[in-house]
Amino acid sequence: xxxxxxxxxxxxxxxRSGRHGLTRDRVVAEGRRLxxxxxxxxxxxxxxxxxxxxxxxxxxxxxxxxxxxxEAIAQDVVEDLYIPPVTSDWxxxxxxxxxxxxxVCLANPHAMPVIERAEVLPAxxxxxxxxxxxxxxxxxxxxxxxxxxxxxxxxxxxxxxxEIRGPFRGLDPGEAVRRGTILSRDxxxxxxxxxxxxxxxxxxxxxxxxxxxxxxxxHSRKTPRAPRSKTRAP
Amino acid sequence: xxxxxxxxxxxxxxxRSGRHGLTRDRVVAEGRRLxxxxxxxxxxxxxxxxxxxxxxxxxxxxxxxxxxxxEAIAQDVVEDLYIPPVTSDWxxxxxxxxxxxxxVCLANPHAMPVIERAEVLPAxxxxxxxxxxxxxxxxxxxxxxxxxxxxxxxxxxxxxxxEIRGPFRGLDPGEAVRRGTILSRDxxxxxxxxxxxxxxxxxxxxxxxxxxxxxxxxHSRKTPRAPRSKTRAP
DNA sequence: ACCTGAACACCGTTCAAGT
DNA sequence: ACCTGAACACCGTTCAAGT
Numbered sequence: 068x069x070x071x072x073x074x075x076x077x078x079x080x081x082x083r084s085g086r087h088g089l090t091r092d093r094v095v096a097e098g099r100r101l102x103x104x105x106x107x108x109x110x111x112x113x114x115x116x117x118x119x120x121x122x123x124x125x126x127x128x129x130x131x132x133x134x135x136x137x138e139a140i141a142q143d144v145v146e147d148l149y150i151p152p153v154t155s156d157w158x159x160x161x162x163x164x165x166x167x168x169x170x171v172c173l174a175n176p177h178a179m180p181v182i183e184r185a186e187v188l189p190a191x192x193x194x195x196x197x198x199x200x201x202x203x204x205x206x207x208x209x210x211x212x213x214x215x216x217x218x219x220x221x222x223x224x225x226x227x228x229x230e231i232r233g234p235f236r237g238l239d240p241g242e243a244v245r246r247g248t249i250l251s252r253d254x255x256x257x258x259x260x261x262x263x264x265x266x267x268x269x270x271x272x273x274x275x276x277x278x279x280x281x282x283x284x285x286h287s288r289k290t291p292r293a294p295r296s297k298t299r300a301p
Numbered sequence: 302x303x304x305x306x307x308x309x310x311x312x313x314x315x316x317r318s319g320r321h322g323l324t325r326d327r328v329v330a331e332g333r334r335l336x337x338x339x340x341x342x343x344x345x346x347x348x349x350x351x352x353x354x355x356x357x358x359x360x361x362x363x364x365x366x367x368x369x370x371x372e373a374i375a376q377d378v379v380e381d382l383y384i385p386p387v388t389s390d391w392x393x394x395x396x397x398x399x400x401x402x403x404x405v406c407l408a409n410p411h412a413m414p415v416i417e418r419a420e421v422l423p424a425x426x427x428x429x430x431x432x433x434x435x436x437x438x439x440x441x442x443x444x445x446x447x448x449x450x451x452x453x454x455x456x457x458x459x460x461x462x463x464e465i466r467g468p469f470r471g472l473d474p475g476e477a478v479r480r481g482t483i484l485s486r487d488x489x490x491x492x493x494x495x496x497x498x499x500x501x502x503x504x505x506x507x508x509x510x511x512x513x514x515x516x517x518x519x520h521s522r523k524t525p526r527a528p529r530s531k532t533r534a535p
Numbered sequence: 536a537c538c539t540g541a542a543c544a545c546c547g548t549t550c551a552a553g554t
Numbered sequence: 555a556c557c558t559g560a561a562c563a564c565c566g567t568t569c570a571a572g573t
Binding site for chain 2 (some may be wrong): 097195196199200211214220221222225229253256258260275280281282283285
């Protein structure tokens with residue numbers, strides 16, 4: 068029985084508390100691995116327990132429900148999000164922020180539906196804070212900033228969701244024309260678009276980002292309110 | 302046995318084909334009612350069969366799987382979408398089109414997750430066709446039109462999803478401050494935004510719509526390509 | 536062709552019991 | 555405090571059998 072200093076003791080205690088060294092962190096980490104490999108459907112309490120060499124019900128000592136587990140995993144993924152620093156070049160900052168959001172989502176494809184279903188995701192507020200700082204540099208008020216934040220977030224997450232599900236899951240006009248579910252007589256432009264060539268997800272994302280930021284810039288020009296000053300409400 | 306004309310006979314036959322008058326249409330219609338009242342989780346093959354006074358497996362004569370049923374329901378909902386006519390006032394047309402999309406989604410809240418999960422949704426192409434026509438009036442090329450379509454669609458559906466789940470399911474800074482999951486020291490702007498008052502979903506949607514359309518207008522000014530002409534590719 | 540009942544292979548979670 | 559096994563109340567779907 069070698070002596071251990073208090074800090075080592077505490078760390079060991081929280082790392083492996085019960086008989087089997089099961090911990091909330093271990094449960095969440097293994098859950099995340101399972102999610103990454105097999106997807107959300109395959110992530111059942113039973114299979115996760117089996118992977119941890121433990122009975123199903125042991126999990127409930129560290130996680131209050133499957134929903135709780137899924138939210139912890141979503142939280143864990145969003146914590147990987149790197150938030151680029153915000154500078155006075157607010158347009159560049161916004162691009163960097165939402166490209167980073169897209170990257171972390173693309174890197175964790177199976178986590179997307181889990182993130183979208185999460186009830187509570189405190190880690191996302193770091194993103195919100197950075198975006199609001201950028202909007203302030205752009206001369207937008209706080210309320211407009213929040214609206215712009217949801218605009219950019221919904222756009223980004225929606226875009227990534229489509230990208231992950233593969234070549235647009237029934238929204239691809241080319242597919243639809245081939246299947247005959249589309250009539251070129253009724254939908255000439257859709258059919259024309261279908262023969263437009265390969266879809267470029269990166270280009271589509273950058274187009275959306277440009278369009279939104281251009282729109283925000285136009286808005287901030289229309290209602291100038293001390294852009295680039297550091298004034299705060301009293 | 303009264304005589305029936307052929308058209309009546311055929312209609313009766315397709316309306317109630319088997320012993321119990323069960324039909325794909327009846328299954329889908331009742332499924333949609335159940336979805337509307339109880340939500341997607343509650344829509345099981347067993348409960349739906351019970352409501353139709355039929356054994357569970359009878360459903361499988363008209364629907365190949367639960368997924369098939371859900372997609373048929375999603376299709377049914379999207380067919381309710383009214384597509385406003387597209388005029389040369391492309392900005393006004395776009396507003397009308399995506400307001401209509403938002404309306405039909407808000408009117409069928411429980412259908413949203415089903416629509417988002419659908420693999421194939423031919424009814425949505427009517428929306429795409431109208432939007433592409435409006436973008437053409439705005440002077441956008443077809444590829445840009447498709448990119449703009451996904452931008453507006455993802456924004457609208459994302460916005461509606463948030464709205465339906467109620468006061469932003471863990472994305473509400475006010476909630477987060479109250480729960481103490483947010484530290485005002487680290488996230489000053491988020492905390493400031495939290496005390497900004499009630500959230501107005503309509504205003505947020507209109508802000509997003511304005512921003513995107515302004516951005517598209519700026520884009521079409523930058524790359525003029527015979528705006529408002531009816532030229533088609535040869 | 537359409538419908539049925541039983542069965543299979545799963546779920547999340549409760550509960551009483553063990554250490 | 556942490557873990558277990560059995561049980562409960564569900565799932566979607568397959569299959570063999572009926573009409």
